């Protein structure tokens with residue numbers, strides 16, 4: 001509730017900020033309703049970065065509205081986790097199009113078909129087809145090797161249209 005409170009106390013002036021706050025609230029509602037726990041409390045830092053501590057990481061990631069991910073109320077934020085962390089992505093597609101979540105090694109720019117998952121398990125099921133509108137999926141993987149990765153939507157044309165963010169595994 002602290003994250004929500006502080007986000008709201010920033011008195012959003014732009015519609016973009018208001019939308020982000022709304023998505024954060026939606027994310028919290030969906031996350032809590034499904035019994036998910038964004039643990040152990042991602043810390044939102046300046047620069048659109050979510051730095052997560054600990055060896056067990058649960059991320060609630062929304063796709064949409066539109067060709068964008070929303071995580072912790074941020075648009076395509078950089079996610080940073082510790083090396084060795086067991087990461088579970090709780091993916092909710094709130095858009096009208098299918099979407100997916102895949103961690104890849106290659107950075108942008110992306111072609112129509114982005115590269116394969118860089119870490120075993122780091123993709124939602126049927127990632128090329130995507131998770132249908134209004135549905136949920138999950139992906140679990142170990143952030144075994146430090147480095148800079150990217151999370152992308154594997155539905156053809158989505159990553160190339162900007163549906164991606166940076167995923168850092170800290171040494």
Ligand SMILES: [Cu+2]
Nearest residue numbers: 099153155158
């Ligand atoms: Cu997509």
